Amino acid sequence: MSLKLPMYMDHAATTPCDPRVVEAMLPYFTETFGNPGSRNHSFGWESEEAVDKARRQVADLIGADRKEIVFTSGSTESNNIAIKGAANMYQKAPAGSGECRGHIITANIEHKAVLDPCKRLQKEGFEVTYLEPGPDGVFTKEMVENAMRDDTILVTLLWANNEIGTVNEIPEIGKLCHDKGVIFHTDATQWVGKMPTDVNEANVDLLSLSGHKMYGPKGVGALYVRRRRPRVRLVPITEGGGQERGYRSGTLNVTGIVGLGAAAEIAKNEMAADADRLLKFRNKMETEITKQLDTVQINGHADRRLPHMTNISFGFVEGESLMMACKDIAMSSGSACTSASLEPSYVLKGLGIGDDLAHSSLRLSFGRWTTEEEVDYAIKTIVEAVNKLRVLSPLYDMHKEGIDISKIEWAAH
Numbered sequence: 037m038s039l040k041l042p043m044y045m046d047h048a049a050t051t052p053c054d055p056r057v058v059e060a061m062l063p064y065f066t067e068t069f070g071n072p073g074s075r076n077h078s079f080g081w082e083s084e085e086a087v088d089k090a091r092r093q094v095a096d097l098i099g100a101d102r103k104e105i106v107f108t109s110g111s112t113e114s115n116n117i118a119i120k121g122a123a124n125m126y127q128k129a130p131a132g133s134g135e136c137r138g139h140i141i142t143a144n145i146e147h148k149a150v151l152d153p154c155k156r157l158q159k160e161g162f163e164v165t166y167l168e169p170g171p172d173g174v175f176t177k178e179m180v181e182n183a184m185r186d187d188t189i190l191v192t193l194l195w196a197n198n199e200i201g202t203v204n205e206i207p208e209i210g211k212l213c214h215d216k217g218v219i220f221h222t223d224a225t226q227w228v229g230k231m232p233t234d235v236n237e238a239n240v241d242l243l244s245l246s247g248h249k250m251y252g253p254k255g256v257g258a259l260y261v262r263r264r265r266p267r268v269r270l271v272p273i274t275e276g277g278g279q280e281r282g283y284r285s286g287t288l289n290v291t292g293i294v295g296l297g298a299a300a301e302i303a304k305n306e307m308a309a310d311a312d313r314l315l316k317f318r319n320k321m322e323t324e325i326t327k328q329l330d331t332v333q334i335n336g337h338a339d340r341r342l343p344h345m346t347n348i349s350f351g352f353v354e355g356e357s358l359m360m361a362c363k364d365i366a367m368s369s370g371s372a373c374t375s376a377s378l379e380p381s382y383v384l385k386g387l388g389i390g391d392d393l394a395h396s397s398l399r400l401s402f403g404r405w406t407t408e409e410e411v412d413y414a415i416k417t418i419v420e421a422v423n424k425l426r427v428l429s430p431l432y433d434m435h436k437e438g439i440d441i442s443k444i445e446w447a448a449h
């Protein structure tokens with residue numbers, strides 16, 4: 037079978053919608069289009085029934101009760117509702133009192149959808165500790181325990197990191213938080229739908245998930261809000277019609293929610309097989325690339341990583357040239373575009389990786405329809421591109437001659 041180019045290897049950015057999901061959604065655009073909030077006619081009841089079914093499907097995926105699911109527009113909104121809502125509910129001192137309103141623990145390599153709400157809360161009188169990872173990128177219970185204070189009210193940490201796929205010690209950190217009476221939120225956007233999740237076993241109080249990372253539609257997600265032991269309450273960040281227990285006012289995105297529910301059910305049934313298959317691809321890619329090229333580095337913990345993605349740094353190549361040379365493969369680089377320049381990824385920098393190596397890093401993430409043939413093509417393309425670029429690199433020549441590049445004193449003119 038011939039390969040279809042360009043090929044998609046960026047499933048951590050977003051996934052295609054599963055055709056079964058699209059099929060489930062279609063009737064809700066034109067036939068069953070009622071507002072689930074319309075309580076006095078059958079159009080509304082039918083939509084409400086569809087939303088209820090989806091709520092059960094999402095709850096089943098994460099071991100929750102369906103009453104604990106709040107539908108949102110995605111993980112960014114879920115994170116904002118959870119973090120700002122919990123901080124304001126469990127504050128130790130009121131706004132404007134001049135006292136610390138409460139202490140929050142997060143990490144400096146979280147997604148911006150966690151970091152920015154935390155920064156906002158800092159401006160509003162909360163104190164935030166940003167944990168720094170070791171070179172393996174994993175956050176442990178011990179790290180969180182060491183940062184706990186008497187006035188800690190909230191811990192928010194990724195379940196799995198979106199750039200390097202590292203998996204934090206979520207059940208252990210959750211247990212610690214429960215023992216200390218601290219609310220625990222996890223942004224599980226990259227984890228849920230890929231790996232088995234049980235909010236009770238993991239001692240999670242608040243969990244964010246997103247449809248478009250698990251073969252569902254974009255613009256829909258959910259927040260899990262624990263109702264028992266402890267019963268978590270949040271101050272809403274938006275006000276209006278009071279939908280979703282008042283936590284997320286606004287007419288429900290019924291088609292999106294139906295799609296999220298269908299995606300959740302498919303994921304529950306198929307994630308184990310997907311993960312097994314994709315882990316083999318990832319291992320093949322990492323083995324082949326490290327065998328065929330020197331001076332490459334796999335980023336993040338060797339084992340505590342999501343099975344379907346890898347993040348690799350290539351020494352002695354320029355990141356943008358590498359991406360250009362691999363145009364047929366849709367993947368992410370270790371550079372983030374800001375308005376004026378290319379910034380090295382703050383996640384990779386957070387692991388202690390230098391700017392050059394961060395720039396020349398690639399994140400490849402496989403998905404439900406990735407084939408071995410595609411993986412083989414990607415390996416070949418990347419290896420050839422790196423070899424070609426290194427032929428042009430005097431620094432690589434010097435490195436091959438045994439010169440330690442970091443010790444060179446460059447003449448300034």
Ligand SMILES: Cc1ncc(COP(=O)(O)O)c(C=O)c1O
Nearest residue numbers: 110111112147149198223225246
């Ligand atoms: C870890 C993580 N959190 C949050 C988000 C944002 O999710 P959404 O696009 O659903 O708002 C993403 C998506 O890139 C993510 O990877």
